[in-house]
Amino acid sequence: MGKMAMDRSQSAYVDTSLQDELARGNRALASIAPVIAHFLNDNGPSLITDAIVAQLRGMLNHIAQQLLPKSETASKGYSENLAEIMARLTNDVPLIEHLYAVALEGQITESLEQRAAVDPVLSPLMQELIASTRPETAELAMTALSSQARFCQSQRRMELPLGELPYEIFSSVLHHLEEFKPGVDPLNAAAKLQEGFDEGASRLGLMARLCANLQGGAIAALDLGHAGFALFSSAAASLTQQDRAAVVFACHEGQAARLALTLRTAGLNADAIDAQLGVLGSRTALSPGIASIAALPQESAFDTLRTMGRTLGNDS
Amino acid sequence: MNRQQSIIAAHGLTDESDRLIQADEPLAELQEACGGCIPGPLAVPELLELVRQSRQLGLRIAREFRAFDGRDQVSGFVRIHPIASGDEEHVEAGGGCEILVENWLAFPAEGGGSHVDSDWQDAADRAVAEISARLDAHQTLQFITSYSSDAHQLVKAVEEAPGRVWNDYIELEGISHQQPLHWRLLDGAKAKIPGSERNWRVRLFPIATPSSAPRGFELLLIANEPLGDEPTAHEAPLVEDGTPEHSRLIGSALTPVLRQPLARIVANAETIHARLAGPLRDEYSEYAANIAAAGQHLAGMLDDLADLEVVEAPGFQTARERVDLADVARRSAGILGVRAQGRDITVTLEELSQPLFAKAEFRRVLQILINLIGNAIAYSPEGSQVTVRISEELPGQACVTVSDQGPGVTEEQSLKIFDKFERLGRDSDSGNDSGSGLGLFISRKLALAMGGNLEVLAQEVDDELVGAQFRLSLPDFSAN
Secondary structure, X not given: OHHHHHHHHHHHHHHHHHHHHHHHXXXXXXXXXXXXXXXXXXXXXXXXXXXXXXXXXXXXXXXXXXXXXXXXXXXXXXXXXXXXXXXXHHOOHHHHHHHHHHHHHHHHHHHHHHHHOOOOOOOHHXXXXXXXXXXXXXXXHHHHXXXXXXXXXXXXXXXXXXXXXXXXHHHHHHXXXXXXXXXOOHHHHXXXXXXXXXXXXXXXXXXXXXXXXHHHHHHHHOOHHHHHHHHHHHHHHHHHOOOHHHHHXXXXXXXXXXXXXXXXXXXXXXXXXXXXXXXXOOHHHOOHHHHHHHOOOHHHHHHHHHHHHHHHOOOO | OXXXXXXXXXXXXXXXXXXXXXXXHHHHXXXXXXXXXXXXXXXXXXXXXXHHHHHHHOOEEEEEEEEEOOOEEEEEEEEEEEOOOXXXXXXXXXXXXXEEEEEEEEEEOOOOOOHHHHHHHHHHHHHHOOEEEEEEOOOEEEEEEEOOXXXXXXXXXXXXXXXXXXXXXXEEOOOOOOOOOOHHHHOOOEEEOXXXXXXXXXXXXXXXXXXXXXXXXXXXXXXXXXXXXXXXXOOOOOOOOOOOOOOOHHHHHHHHHHHHHHHHHHHHHHHHHOOOOOOOOHHHHHHHHHHHHHHHHHHHHHHHHHHHHHHHOOOOOOOOEEEEHHHHHHHHHHHOHHHHHHOOOEEEEEOOOOOOEEEEOHHHHHHHHHHHHHHHHHHOOOOOEEEEEEEOOOOOEEEEEEEOOOOOOOHHHHHHOOOOOOOOOOOOOOOOOOOOOOHXXXXXXXXXXXXXXXXXXXXXXXXXXXXXXXXXXXXXXXXX
């Protein structure tokens, strides 16, 4: 009897770890086909490139490093802990989606600079805001400018400070830390990180505040050459009530229709939309469909965008 | 009202159960427009969600927010900072949050806009309908349910003579009695229900697959006023009492039409003024600022004129509630806090040891005091003091006196000050005064309608005490 009972409990233990293993295998297997399809599909520019993957890996690693105390770097369990946190972070879908948008923004910013000479940091609109006669605006613009400069630098270093995450994602990252409990006092570490967090002082927060500050003039930021990519996407997100990540995604070369719809919703006319697509280099993909989007009334463009966002499930 | 244009537009505090315990003017107005009060549960759903998140996660959150205050689409950028329980600066808000709203912007909601808005409206109507019914494809009433005591007669009428077209039982206003009209023409109509004193609104939703003709209809009747428990609910019998309908041209016709173009003029002029679309010579930027100021003036004027119409309508009545004067004074001072701070003016409240209650209508008293304190702030020199004093100096009356340290009012001026459109050529703070010359006139009318009075006190002879003094007196609640 005793032996039977022991066997069963052992098999229960084996079961859970085995199940985990198998579940992981299933997930990997399920994602093979779409990933391979992505790489094989050579119609138009790819959404996933080696550069993006490397960028994501770098940022994930940097986030994991920030979660572990600096003093532990030399200790012997450190690299295992780091790997374990990385593994947890990699399975956090909203985090990965956000980091993808960040990496894509970095890439688009860089290619805009090289191809269309759009200043990544100090755009003409930014200059005007810094020269604003309202001291509060000028100060806000100055702060946004330096955080944008830091962003460009950290993208080159494939890093992302924790404070740059939106609060939902930041708190889920902290949650991973609390669950995992690597060594000493994770709650204390989490509390410390939490203390220093201020979404309004992050780059995305500052850009959004700056756009709110433009009030009725936010539409002036819908000119890539005038505003730069960072303000452009924040303003478009605010004017069309979309997630900023969705706007960044729409600016990917292969997403001209989505961008045209977004810009139409924000109130640009056909010529202006065409000009923006041209700056982004998506015009090669110009189809008759886009001309018809540009001709949509603003309200129906808004409705289409809303229903589209809903089916994609990316509406946060 | 002159909207503040600085970056921080409003500041508020919530406690550990997400009740708004303190708020500046625009936020307080929004809270009230959303049906809340201060202190009371935060009534703006968009903000409540963020505050809850911030409090639970203990994180400083910053987000754009949009809300609808019943008339305008309000947007801004809100920063929410959780307050630790032991915080000394905000003891009363320990465990709650601090709300900072930047760049407050109110823009008229676009009427008949997108599907999203109309879906929202439909859902709201379904939730508040007090009578609902099913109609068949020919608009014949099939069954009816109601939640209200004043709908009994209607339900009875349907039971006694079933199977008729629905508008046989209900009196539709402004629609001549022709047999089944197309449902779209009847959707949104105003109606009277037999046995009910209230005004009702009709909603009709077709029941059909998108491509086919309706198989039937869902009929909702939504009351425009709540069912009062006491007769004071007859606050607005303006149209019913047999007197020829007082002209409501401005409030009902002009204001809704003019509001949107005016807001657009102001927004565009501000865009030009801020040189957002490119460099511009200083002179032109200044012109644009003038255009924006004039537009704001017009918008404020329009609000005042609509108020004026209500006040001047025959049969205008106010409710008689128990109003704590010190409480109203404190709220008005709090609401105008940002404006006062902007001019470095302190507003002090001198209250009695006992609360003093007046018999009046709360929101009207608030409106009067905001007008008086607002004027005092506008006409006082920077760095001065505005005093609000509660007293019982008149027998049977509860009084509030507002005094400032401004240039004061001469005897000659005090004769004219309550006249319509009278501005006495006074110059207020920085030339961006948007007074219509109606504020005091309306305030006085309101005071009189509540059985009280609003007067300028004669200036003291010795020159030490300069400044204007206004006294609002209202019937004491305990007097009878």
